[in-house]
Amino acid sequence: MSLADDLRMTGAPNMNLSEPITSVVTTLEGQAFRVLAHTTEPLTGSAIARLSGSGSTVGMRLALARLVENGVVDVRKVGPSLVYTANRDHVMWPVIEALVSSADSAMERLQAAVVNSLEMQDSDSISVRDISLAFFGSVARGESTAASDVDVLMILPSMTIDEVTAPLVDIVSSTIARATGNVCNVYCLTREQLTELIARNDAMIASWLADARTFNGSDVKRLIRTLSSARTGDRL
Structure with missing residues (x-):
């Protein structure tokens, strides 16, 4: 558990x-x-x-x-x-x-704690700088309450295997839970999976474009727009 x-x-x-x-x-x-x-x-x-x-x-x-x-x-x-x-x-x-x-600096220190915890993970298959991390939902909008979960989007590089993904998700969720007492939900996907969501016009894409607050790696909003533009270019 x-x-x-x-x-x-x-x-x-x-x-x-x-x-x-x-x-x-x-x-x-x-x-x-x-x-x-x-x-x-x-x-x-x-x-x-x-x-x-x-x-x-x-x-x-x-x-x-x-x-x-x-x-x-x-x-x-x-x-x-x-x-x-x-x-x-x-x-x-x-x-x-x-x-x-x-x-005033609580969010910045929480973000640093998450990144530091990931950097301590001994893995040759993925670099922390290649992982995009962003808060989204009520925490990102500054509208959370003490009853709010913490929602984190994690975007991994291409071809990331489950054996690598699962420990990273656990590190992020457990670090935030330990630092705040809040339940943390990590929405983890690769760039290919993100592209698939964009192609399907998934509702989560609009949510992330509206309020994602990136604190590590490539900016999530910019990444979504870049992938969306690439798809548009491919169809022309």
Whole structure:
């Protein structure tokens, strides 16, 4: 049984890759930190709620009130409104800033972890640089939640044998599952198989053209367009 199967059976907690900070600070305080850490401009509660993209204005104002009470956020009245700024003199602010920075780079570090894991695979039959890897679906669009699986497209060079393919798929899925707690679905195919999907106008092609986010190897969107153009040229 794979790690992905284990996660499905146990209902293990997942990471929201669109909002990584929620893995550590699950309340709206984390979203307030994320917004205030990126600016020194005073912001209203409604502006912070809008920029965070999470929760209601009322909920954000309650979260900000708790942070003001704890001293990590300053508040003052400007006209009829209350505006908030981070208290960068607070002794805990460096920790908060480090947390926000870590959350901001979470996707980049996840991508690096996947590539590094593949590079550690001892295989003379395929080079990691020849493998295209891309996120697609809700994670790629930045619309995922803690309940979302992580969808990865893996495009391998021509004539890749199953004995090589299976370990690579397992490495990608297990690395992402271990790093995030999320179930990872790897859609693996060769360039010939990708060409066949293009020829059939498979719905997945439109999906990948819309939101595939390549992080290793040849860019997936460019590859699909190149293969599509080659087919068009062959018919002329």
